[in-house]
Amino acid sequence: MAGAVSVSPGGAPSTPPDGGPRPLLDVQDLHLDFGGIKAVDGLSFSAYDGDILSVIGPNGAGKTSAFNCITGFYKPTGGTVLIDGEDITGARPSAIAGRGVSRTFQNLRLFGELTVLDNVRAGMHLRIKQSALDALLHTPRFRRSEREATEEANRWLDFVGLRGDRGGPARNLPYGEQRRVEIARALARGPKLLLLDEPAAGLNHSEKMELLDLLRRISALGVALVLIEHDMGLVMQVSQRIVVLNFGKQIADGTPEEVRRDPAVLEAYLGKDEDEPQAGDTEVPHE
Amino acid sequence: MFWNRKKAPTTAGTARAGVLNRLLGDRRLGWIGFAVALLAPFVSATNYSLSVMTSAALFVMLAVGLNIVVGYCGLLDLGYAAFFAIGAYASGILATTYGWSLLATVPVVLVAAVLAGIIIGGPTLRLRSDYLAIVTLGFGEIIRITANNLDVTGGPSGIYGIPGLDLFGLDLSDPVAFYYAVVVIVALAVVGAARLGRSRMGRAWRFIREDEDAAEAMGIHTYKLKLAAYIAGAVWGGLAGILFGAQLTAISPQSFTFLWSALILMAVVLGGMGSTPGVVLGAIFVSLLPELLRDAADYRFFVFGVLLIVVMIFRPQGLWPSTASERAPDRRPDPAEKEEAWQAQ
Amino acid sequence: MSQLLWNGLFVGSFYALVALGYSMVYGIIKLLNFAHGDIYMLGAFAGFGLLTMAGAMATSASFLALFVVLLVAMLATGTSGLILERVAYRPLRGAPRLSVLITAVGASFALEYGMRLVAGPNPQVYPIRLEGTTVHVLGARVTLQQLALVAIAILLMIGLQWLIMGTGTGRAMRAISQDPKASLYMGINVNSVIARTFFIGSALAGAAGVMAGAYYGKIDFLMGFLIGLKAFTAAVIGGIGNIKGAMLGGLVLGMLETFGTAWLGGEWRDVFAFGFLILFLTLRPTGLLGERVTERV
Numbered sequence: 001m002a003g004a005v006s007v008s009p010g011g012a013p014s015t016p017p018d019g020g021p022r023p024l025l026d027v028q029d030l031h032l033d034f035g036g037i038k039a040v041d042g043l044s045f046s047a048y049d050g051d052i053l054s055v056i057g058p059n060g061a062g063k064t065s066a067f068n069c070i071t072g073f074y075k076p077t078g079g080t081v082l083i084d085g086e087d088i089t090g091a092r093p094s095a096i097a098g099r100g101v102s103r104t105f106q107n108l109r110l111f112g113e114l115t116v117l118d119n120v121r122a123g124m125h126l127r128i129k130q131s132a133l134d135a136l137l138h139t140p141r142f143r144r145s146e147r148e149a150t151e152e153a154n155r156w157l158d159f160v161g162l163r164g165d166r167g168g169p170a171r172n173l174p175y176g177e178q179r180r181v182e183i184a185r186a187l188a189r190g191p192k193l194l195l196l197d198e199p200a201a202g203l204n205h206s207e208k209m210e211l212l213d214l215l216r217r218i219s220a221l222g223v224a225l226v227l228i229e230h231d232m233g234l235v236m237q238v239s240q241r242i243v244v245l246n247f248g249k250q251i252a253d254g255t256p257e258e259v260r261r262d263p264a265v266l267e268a269y270l271g272k273d274e275d276e277p278q279a280g281d282t283e284v285p286h287e
Numbered sequence: 288m289f290w291n292r293k294k295a296p297t298t299a300g301t302a303r304a305g306v307l308n309r310l311l312g313d314r315r316l317g318w319i320g321f322a323v324a325l326l327a328p329f330v331s332a333t334n335y336s337l338s339v340m341t342s343a344a345l346f347v348m349l350a351v352g353l354n355i356v357v358g359y360c361g362l363l364d365l366g367y368a369a370f371f372a373i374g375a376y377a378s379g380i381l382a383t384t385y386g387w388s389l390l391a392t393v394p395v396v397l398v399a400a401v402l403a404g405i406i407i408g409g410p411t412l413r414l415r416s417d418y419l420a421i422v423t424l425g426f427g428e429i430i431r432i433t434a435n436n437l438d439v440t441g442g443p444s445g446i447y448g449i450p451g452l453d454l455f456g457l458d459l460s461d462p463v464a465f466y467y468a469v470v471v472i473v474a475l476a477v478v479g480a481a482r483l484g485r486s487r488m489g490r491a492w493r494f495i496r497e498d499e500d501a502a503e504a505m506g507i508h509t510y511k512l513k514l515a516a517y518i519a520g521a522v523w524g525g526l527a528g529i530l531f532g533a534q535l536t537a538i539s540p541q542s543f544t545f546l547w548s549a550l551i552l553m554a555v556v557l558g559g560m561g562s563t564p565g566v567v568l569g570a571i572f573v574s575l576l577p578e579l580l581r582d583a584a585d586y587r588f589f590v591f592g593v594l595l596i597v598v599m600i601f602r603p604q605g606l607w608p609s610t611a612s613e614r615a616p617d618r619r620p621d622p623a624e625k626e627e628a629w630q631a632q
Numbered sequence: 633m634s635q636l637l638w639n640g641l642f643v644g645s646f647y648a649l650v651a652l653g654y655s656m657v658y659g660i661i662k663l664l665n666f667a668h669g670d671i672y673m674l675g676a677f678a679g680f681g682l683l684t685m686a687g688a689m690a691t692s693a694s695f696l697a698l699f700v701v702l703l704v705a706m707l708a709t710g711t712s713g714l715i716l717e718r719v720a721y722r723p724l725r726g727a728p729r730l731s732v733l734i735t736a737v738g739a740s741f742a743l744e745y746g747m748r749l750v751a752g753p754n755p756q757v758y759p760i761r762l763e764g765t766t767v768h769v770l771g772a773r774v775t776l777q778q779l780a781l782v783a784i785a786i787l788l789m790i791g792l793q794w795l796i797m798g799t800g801t802g803r804a805m806r807a808i809s810q811d812p813k814a815s816l817y818m819g820i821n822v823n824s825v826i827a828r829t830f831f832i833g834s835a836l837a838g839a840a841g842v843m844a845g846a847y848y849g850k851i852d853f854l855m856g857f858l859i860g861l862k863a864f865t866a867a868v869i870g871g872i873g874n875i876k877g878a879m880l881g882g883l884v885l886g887m888l889e890t891f892g893t894a895w896l897g898g899e900w901r902d903v904f905a906f907g908f909l910i911l912f913l914t915l916r917p918t919g920l921l922g923e924r925v926t927e928r929v
Binding site: 599 | 723728729734735737738740742746861868907909910913914917
């Protein structure tokens with residue numbers, strides 16, 4: 001939990017204070033235009049090992065677009081994304097995943113017809129050591145790598161606390177359980193950085209509490225967490241740092257306490273409150 | 288994602304197939320099938336029935352090859368007969384014009400099939416999946432027309448006088464011996480395809496089929512893996528082509544029309560995309576049907592076409608669907624294990 | 633040279649008519665209707681049936697008869713397009729792309745071999761054959777019949793353009809191709825518009841079928857396979873989903889083929905055409921007139 005988040009407001013590359021550790025994720029002046037619409041407009045932030053950072057903002061603020069730029073699903077029209085100091089801007093999603101970046105999707109993207117265990121094995125693709133020849137001949141190496149993969153997949157499912165059937169198709173699980181499987185799959189990638197797109201969406205209160213615990217345990221593993229989340233209660237409780245977006249622009253960043261008091265944030269959210277009165281979204285609990 | 292369009296039309300079917308699979312087991316089922324194939328000549332061993340059975344076995348090999356592309360990876364290939372043609376022509380030309388033994392042509396056919404897979408898959412696998420379908424269709428036609436136009440392929444009349452199979456001095460050109468050789472080779476091909484399907488690569492193919500973006504996000508280079516599936520399919524088709532030439536001793540462009548590609552696709556779809564037992568049975572069904580229903584020759588293709596539509600609408604997973612199930616211990620999360628999970632990395 | 637240009641234009645106008653239906657359906661529901669070429673075949677056979685029934689009367693006033701037959705055949709193929717959409721494609725709307733493609737292959741098969749059951753495996757000779765006076769235009773030998781067929785094709789395309797740009801149906805079609813969900817919310821009856829698209833596209837293909845039958849004189853149940861593939865190529869060259877692109881693509885493909893044939897010989901004509909298909913898909917998948925899609929890896 002060592003790293004503190006350092007965000008420099010002007011969009012300049014952030015340098016950690018006192019020559020501290022290099023940021024794990026460093027987003028500098030990110031832009032994404034969709035035919036004239038600025039989905040992301042000059043976003044800069046960085047995250048360190050073991051951080052929990054939340055990106056919040058009203059619907060359509062460009063949060064998911066920013067995620068898609070970082071993970072390579074969109075090619076940003078400007079700016080750079082550095083992972084461990086290495087420029088990965090515009091690389092293939094699989095190459096970025098290979099650099100230790102893992103993600104979940106806003107609308108659950110499990111391999112529904114495949115077993116839960118297979119879903120988690122997907123995350124291990126790059127680490128399973130076997131060749132096509134091993135598979136054709138069923139060599140000892142093949143058997144060992146399959147056995148190890150299964151064991152590890154089971155451990156990840158234990159880690160996220162999955163209760164349902166692991167041998168059946170993932171689509172048969174209830175929604176909340178599917179969310180856990182998606183996180184287990186992302187963790188199985190062995191990431192240094194995990195991006196979660198609205199992990200609490202559709203979860204009930206007790207599931208949210210379990211998620212909170214899970215996020216803290218993931219962070220304790222030394223994985224940097226960046227989440228997009230609408231549930232302010234969760235965000236305020238779990239985040240060490242919050243970046244607020246509105247209309248593709250970054251309007252605030254800082255500790256939960258600072259963001260809560262920021263007038264620009266209040267305005268963005270109050271404006272939103274009128275046309276979309278979702279009490280749960282803007283409710284700021286007091287611990 | 289791929290088949291769950293309707294709420295759960297599959298549950299009944301999968302449950303039944305699941306019970307059946309558990310009763311028989313994939314491996315035991317394979318041995319039973321193999322035994323049936325070995326015993327079949329004892330039921331009827333006329334030249335005619337042997338030739339029908341040999342063709343059926345070859346058709347099984349083609350179907351499991353196409354199943355790698357369509358069933359595992361979800362790529363629609365409508366020109367699969369092209370790879371079959373490439374294998375048959377490459378080995379046929381080397382065997383007749385240059386007097387090679389068929390066994391010696393295998394490495395050449397492998398290289399030709401891989402190259403063809405790269406040449407056609409390389410540019411098109413980057414495209415949307417439906418473009419791939421029609422490009423492969425065009426590719427199939429290009430190969431057939433080229434074979435028809437060139438001198439080296441014998442033009443419209445093709446190549447004849449292809450020698451029988453000869454393995455290390457052992458003459459296998461007698462119909463019975465050839466049938467057994469084909470059964471063994473096809474059995475190996477079926478097992479090989481099934482094993483690939485259950486490996487790291489085969490899983491990656493299925494991930495791509497289910498959700499390409501999610502597969503990419505997990506570090507799977509989807510383009511490379513699609514190309515790998517395409518090449519694997521090409522290799523299976525090419526090798527089947529050698530046997531085809533050996534069986535018929537003559538090949539011509541008429542042997543490799545779109546009809547063939549479509550029939551192989553039907554075997555895969557009717558049997559159950561991605562399901563090895565389903566595809567094997569589908570292939571046997573499609574290839575034996577004309578023999579069983581002689582009078583039906585006129586309307587069987589019509590029936591096949593209608594069946595494709597009906598299966599896609601009412602039972603897209605095929606008659607013998609692949610089942611997503613594996614034995615998994617019912618474990619409860621144990622706090623002590625949570626830490627281990629990380630340390631295991 | 634001008635002979636080659638004319639031949640290219642002539643063949644191209646057939647391709648364009650068939651490509652239009654391909655492109656319209658693709659533009660609106662992103663479906664590759666493999667059976668579209670077989671609708672063209674149905675059109676040729678519908679015309680054949682009608683002309684055979686009309687018998688001697690038709691041959692005496694061949695051109696007028698052909699025109700009436702053309703309209704009736706268009707109605708018939710349009711209706712078959714409607715039925716095809718209703719029976720095979722509509723139940724699969726929203727299904728995985730692979731399922732829909734396989735269904736389309738099945739539909740193509742069913743139409744081809746269904747026609748084989750009805751009309752037999754052998755080619756049929758068309759009751760009227762358009763052979764006629766040759767005129768010389770700019771050094772090219774052009775028959776009046778060719779001119780008339782090209783004129784009909786152009787008229788049909790103008791009619792289609794008017795339909796799409798000037799009528800409510802056309803507006804709804806364009807809206808759906810932009811955003812089907814939003815169109816539904818805006819109160820557009822999406823199903824009925826898609827059905828109408830199938831009707832129009834199939835009618836155009838049917839017209840091309842009748843014209844091809846009358847011009848070439850022979851038809852068979854597999855005649856739609858090749859032209860379906862060619863029409864798709866034309867649609868891709870022009871930019872699939874784009875109406876003007878389909879017309880342009882048809883003409884371009886017709887020209888390419890004619891010149892390619894003159895250069896390489898007739899037996900390589902189809903290889904040449906499909907080679908272009910692959911080339912275009914690789915180098916410029918959006919075609920000549922297609923718009924660039926936002927880059928998405």
